[in-house]
């Protein structure tokens with residue numbers, strides 16, 4: 482039992498550590514992130530939006546011929562056709578924005594999970610399953626749980642996973658802690674920011690100098 486709770490605690494600590502790594506190493510910008518959404522998804526959403534607008538307008542304008550009411554009914558008078566069409570177009574646009582935001586977010590998760598080495602099909606399905614009953618909760622869980630992106634080793638610049646303990650290229654300690662107070666410190670700190678312990682002295686003398694790659 483103690484063994485089990487120890488495992489849960491350590492996996493929880495690892496999860497918290499990964500979240501800290503993500504906050505520290507990832508500087509994501511919206512414009513760059515948006516670009517990982519496949520082009521065809523964006524084109525598809527735009528085409529669907531235009532089709533929806535065209536159908537709504539067509540149905541509305543031909544309504545009087547079929548003896549039906551124009552939407553919105555308050556504007557059904559002869560002189561208000563343009564106004565009614567604009568109101569309808571605005572409504573379709575509003576619905577379209579929500580629809581597009583959801584499609585783009587789902588496409589983003591699909592691509593983002595893949596580049597983070599996560600199961601992208603599983604996460605996409607999870608988000609779609611959660612949607613009808615739990616709304617956007619699937620997205621919230623995803624943004625909390627996602628693995629950090631690989632980042633450049635602070636010493637040699639080689640790409641390293643957030644789960645690595647050491648850089649496979651230069652053996653830089655990627656999860657260093659102060660030997661004196663045991664608190665987490667940054668990879669290249671010279672002195673512990675908490676107790677002032679000299680960290681450079683304890684580091685391997687053989688580590689190569691940082692290169693300017």
Ligand SMILES: [Zn+2]
Nearest residue numbers: 634637648651
């Ligand atoms: Zn390295």
Ligand SMILES: [Zn+2]
Nearest residue numbers: 659662673676
């Ligand atoms: Zn310390």
